[in-house]
Amino acid sequence: MERTGAAAIIIGNEVLTAKVKDENGPHLIQRLRELGIPLRSVETILDDVDAIVDAVARARRRARYVFTSGGIGPTHDDVTVRAVALALGRSVVRLPEMVSALHARAGDTPVTAEGLRLADAPEGAVLLAQPGMWFPVLTVDDIYLLPGVPQLFRLQLETVLARLSGTPVHLVSLFFTLGESALAAVLDRVALDMPHVAIGSYPVFDASLDYRVKVTVEAQERSQVDEAVGRLLGALPTDSLVRRE
């Protein structure tokens, strides 16, 4: 498989045990969409070295950019740095510039041995300066190790996204009074004939709405979207379309 787009790994015992509701996954999904960077997957997993190693290795096979959220603090449950290093077959090294930053931040207070873990990174890591935070973005081989705390995640994500580029997608949504079973043959045909156009079909089961199925048509080329929409509408009864957005 071609390694394009992005994949996300949410490292979150606290999410999977319903202690907090994940905000970082939905935020990343929204921002990547706005920039036109396709997202292949979002995996939410436990704070477990083996699970993270496995998820990172798979994400790298599938996507060019990998974002992790969480597990980069100084406590026993912060194992992301070690797991990413293992997934890459690298050592964990202590970065002198981070040791200096930790001492500078602590001032006269001694930095604990555990506090110094914040200076550890997979070998070959690069630090990106983070405006508004003393803690830089930790990145290695197109893997971005972002913090799990939502406001820090958002800040660091913008630093990363400013360096990436995407291709925004053209999208048309069609709302039909027909059910999916009646639409399926036409959708199938156009989807098969036009592999570069993504066609989605989303039924609703709510009698208060004026439609039964929303069909989405999207592609990087506007002309392809227009052609697919023309073919769909040409093959379906005119009065079955409620509206087009």
Add this chain to the structure above:
Amino acid sequence: MERTGAAAIIIGNEVLTAKVKDENGPHLIQRLRELGIPLRSVETILDDVDAIVDAVARARRRARYVFTSGGIGPTHDDVTVRAVALALGRSVVRLPEMVSALHARAGDTPVTAEGLRLADAPEGAVLLAQPGMWFPVLTVDDIYLLPGVPQLFRLQLETVLARLSGTPVHLVSLFFTLGESALAAVLDRVALDMPHVAIGSYPVFDASLDYRVKVTVEAQERSQVDEAVGRLLGALPTDSLVRRE
């Protein structure tokens, strides 16, 4: 790895492209937690046969119960049944009782060839009657193929959960004025000594709050939670604890 607990797979182009925000993952997380069924992972992936086959096979290695959300309608993008069958090494068969149900529901209207796809299932599938819906819960080998539409997902999930049993977890949360670096050595020690107790550490970066780190202590045995909390508090300065919940 022992196959216990649950894993979830959200099949959702529409989620990964930010067209809709997933509600089913968070709802499943909450309900499983309430019942005390541990959740290993939630993967959100594209409506792609290979991706689903891979995710289902991995989920089954890790968890006893697998929940899928989405991709079980009659259109070209509904590939969950086929993918689950492939992951299990089974054929797809057409279930006569579902064909009858589809004809009964359609009344005098003919059922389209595509509509009949709703009667397809992996060989060995079992249908669970769903109160309030003509469409039953489709299940095979502890995999539950739930619909993506949130109100239908919730209805069918309850039918499944009524058949499972869990062990509710005891949880105590401690709020400290110390930072993570100062807490880490004590947390590490107790976490290492008490492997059946899960200890989580969650810093906040908000000066308007009266604490800096929330520590969670949980286990299936209340006495283990009490012992771990006692050890943590005994090893930390008394005035560093803001409150206990």
